[in-house]
Amino acid sequence: xxxxxxxxxxxxxxxxxxxxxxxxxxxxxxxxxxxxxxxxxxxxxxxxxxxxxxxxxxxxxxxxxxxxxxxxxxxxxxxxxxxxxxxxxxxxxxxxxxxxxxxxxxxxxxxxxxxxxxxxxxxxxxxxxxxxxxxxxxxxxxxxxxxxxxxxxxxxxxxxxxxxxxxxxxxxxxxxxxxxxxxxxxxxxxxxxxxxxxxxxxxxxxxxxxxxxxxxxxxxxxxxxxxxxxxxxxxxxxxxxxxxxxxxxxxxxxxxxxxxxxxxxxxxxxxxxxxxxxxxx
Amino acid sequence: xxxxxxxxxxxxxxxxxxxxxxxxxxxxxxxxxxxxxxxxxxxxxxxxxxxxxxxxxxxxxxxxxxxxxxxxxxxxxxxxxxxxxxxxxxxxxxxxxxxxxxxxxxxxxxxxxxxxxxxxxxxxxxxxxxxxxxxxxxxxxxxxxxxxxxxxxxxxxxxxxxxxxxxxxxxxxxxxxxxxxxxxxxxxxxxxxxxxxxxxxxxxxxxxxxxxxxxxxxxxxxxxxxxxxxxxxxxxxxxxxxxxxxxxxxxxxxxxxxxxxxxxxxxxxxxxxxxxxxxxxxxxxxxxxxxxxxxxxxxxxxxxxxxxxxxxxxxxxxxxxxxx
Numbered sequence: 001x002x003x004x005x006x007x008x009x010x011x012x013x014x015x016x017x018x019x020x021x022x023x024x025x026x027x028x029x030x031x032x033x034x035x036x037x038x039x040x041x042x043x044x045x046x047x048x049x050x051x052x053x054x055x056x057x058x059x060x061x062x063x064x065x066x067x068x069x070x071x072x073x074x075x076x077x078x079x080x081x082x083x084x085x086x087x088x089x090x091x092x093x094x095x096x097x098x099x100x101x102x103x104x105x106x107x108x109x110x111x112x113x114x115x116x117x118x119x120x121x122x123x124x125x126x127x128x129x130x131x132x133x134x135x136x137x138x139x140x141x142x143x144x145x146x147x148x149x150x151x152x153x154x155x156x157x158x159x160x161x162x163x164x165x166x167x168x169x170x171x172x173x174x175x176x177x178x179x180x181x182x183x184x185x186x187x188x189x190x191x192x193x194x195x196x197x198x199x200x201x202x203x204x205x206x207x208x209x210x211x212x213x214x215x216x217x218x219x220x221x222x223x224x225x226x227x228x229x230x231x232x233x234x235x236x237x238x239x240x241x242x243x244x245x246x247x248x249x250x251x252x253x254x255x256x257x258x259x260x261x262x263x264x265x266x267x268x269x270x271x272x273x274x275x276x277x278x279x280x281x
Numbered sequence: 282x283x284x285x286x287x288x289x290x291x292x293x294x295x296x297x298x299x300x301x302x303x304x305x306x307x308x309x310x311x312x313x314x315x316x317x318x319x320x321x322x323x324x325x326x327x328x329x330x331x332x333x334x335x336x337x338x339x340x341x342x343x344x345x346x347x348x349x350x351x352x353x354x355x356x357x358x359x360x361x362x363x364x365x366x367x368x369x370x371x372x373x374x375x376x377x378x379x380x381x382x383x384x385x386x387x388x389x390x391x392x393x394x395x396x397x398x399x400x401x402x403x404x405x406x407x408x409x410x411x412x413x414x415x416x417x418x419x420x421x422x423x424x425x426x427x428x429x430x431x432x433x434x435x436x437x438x439x440x441x442x443x444x445x446x447x448x449x450x451x452x453x454x455x456x457x458x459x460x461x462x463x464x465x466x467x468x469x470x471x472x473x474x475x476x477x478x479x480x481x482x483x484x485x486x487x488x489x490x491x492x493x494x495x496x497x498x499x500x501x502x503x504x505x506x507x508x509x510x511x512x513x514x515x516x517x518x519x520x521x522x523x524x525x526x527x528x529x530x531x532x533x534x535x536x537x538x539x540x541x542x543x544x545x546x547x548x549x550x551x552x553x554x555x556x557x558x559x560x561x562x563x564x565x566x567x568x569x570x571x572x573x574x575x576x577x578x579x580x581x582x583x584x585x586x587x588x589x590x591x592x593x594x595x596x597x598x599x600x601x602x603x604x605x
Binding site: 056057058059063065105106107114115116117118119122123124125126127128129130131132133134136137139155156159160162163166167 | 319340341343345346348350351352353354355356357358359360361362363364366381382384385386389390391392
């Protein structure tokens with residue numbers, strides 16, 4: 001049985017990291033980060049098979065690609081706490097000369113990052129290349145990705161989605177963060193996308209839905225199901241229904257905190273709702 | 282011409298071939314010698330001459346379909362796992378169409394992708410300006426870490442294709458559609474960033490790239506008949522530029538003509554002008570397109586109309602000599 005208590009503790013600690021990181025530099029993207037915290041904590045600590053240390057090629061381990069790079073706060077916190085770099089380095093988020101750039105990049109050599117992302121819609125193509133390299137290398141491990149739902153408005157995704165099914169790239173699990181929000185409002189207000197599930201299915205993917213995307217048990221169960229569907233000739237999509245800003249009450253159910261940092265008072269309030277578990281950086 | 286041969290190195294050819302076939306031959310050879318080389322194409326296998334590689338290495342070939350953005354991303358991903366991807370499509374679709382994908386997923390991410398671009402420039406011909414990119418050298422050279430190569434004939438394109446597999450980092454390799462004289466040696470050693478001196482001279486330096494290198498050699502013959510010796514340098518690598526070769530030559534000749542099948546904005550000429558401005562301000566003339574789109578026509582008609590031929594090089598050489 002997975003140690004969900006540890007995952008719960010880690011989730012709370014990561015939430016604290018996110019709030020403190022964006023507060024310190026008064027910039028960054030807390031909303032989507034908080035919504036994906038349970039998912040990324042579960043992915044890195046329970047779902048993925050990872051080697052010790054970091055090498056770019058990642059042969060013999062599962063890989064993860066973050067396509068919606070603006071949720072870098074949660075990504076940095078999770079990978080530092082997974083051991084890729086010292087947690088103290090979270091102090092340098094978005095500062096000059098930092099390896100923790102506003103959006104993730106390989107340019108500064110931060111361990112745990114394999115591609116730059118931030119300009120949206122590019123991550124799935126990259127992940128498909130990595131998945132096909134795994135097949136060429138006879139490496140049975142999987143490639144995981146995460147995308148925003150608003151990000152699916154970028155056309156390159158649909159080139160990639162079409163390609164993945166056509167070429168039977170069945171060693172990829174692409175998760176869509178269905179929080180229904182984007183910068184200018186809800187996805188339905190900005191550009192309604194209809195049924196994302198029907199679209200993926202029409203493109204030839206297997207779709208697994210996780211209704212409670214902020215519930216660790218639901219995530220573990222759903223991702224186990226997704227994993228069981230790999231290797232069967234079809235790419236696998238996970239639709240993860242999340243609440244933007246989850247775990248900080250005043251940030252929930254709104255796009256307002258997509259790219260806005262809390263002030264001192266708001267930080268204190270947010271941290272009070274998430275008491276320290278594993279130690280602040 | 283007897284005297285010419287005695288005093289000046291001349292170049293002849295017995296065969297003409299397209300540079301894209303040089304790419305196809307180089308890729309096929311890499312397929313046999315380097316198991317990490319993989320190839321991707323966006324529905325232009327025949328145009329890019331990739332058939333041999335595909336026939337011999339079907340498992341290492343990825344047909345992407347008409348989806349160049351996806352192709353660039355997949356190429357970036359294939360490097361993660363140790364592959365050396367060569368992408369193939371027209372120069373227009375290799376650069377302008379996918380600039381942000383190249384910028385973020387390849388250049389900024391320092392991925393070992395070789396972007397191989399055919400049908401560059403006006404010599405694409407009848408398809409017209411939608412397909413004739415004259416801005417690609419500029420787009421690619423502006424990307425930090427990108428190596429930019431524009432080859433002049435079949436042999437050099439083949440040699441360059443093989444050489445870039447051994448270079449770690451993103452490369453833009455530009456070549457073309459029409460058949461052109463083969464005048465560089467089959468067994469040449471291709472050194473990225475190293476200019477090739479073709480003729481020595483003391484009156485004017487002509488620095489040319491791609492299809493204009495042969496035109497520069499033709500121009501040098503005309504100039505020689507007028508009593509002018511031109512130093513013709515084949516700059517196959519625009520970035521990193523062989524600054525030393527250029528500076529050494531202009532120290533001798535005191536003036537320079539740059540020649541390329543590209544807009545003067547963003548092209549080889551501008552890179553050369555910067556080197557000269559910083560080190561040794563020298564009169565320079567540009568053989569390049571003049572901030573314009575192309576149009577339909579045969580390659581030869583277009584090169585004549587837009588002043589990308591030996592006659593234009595001769596004219597600019599005579600002008601620049603007067604400015605010394």
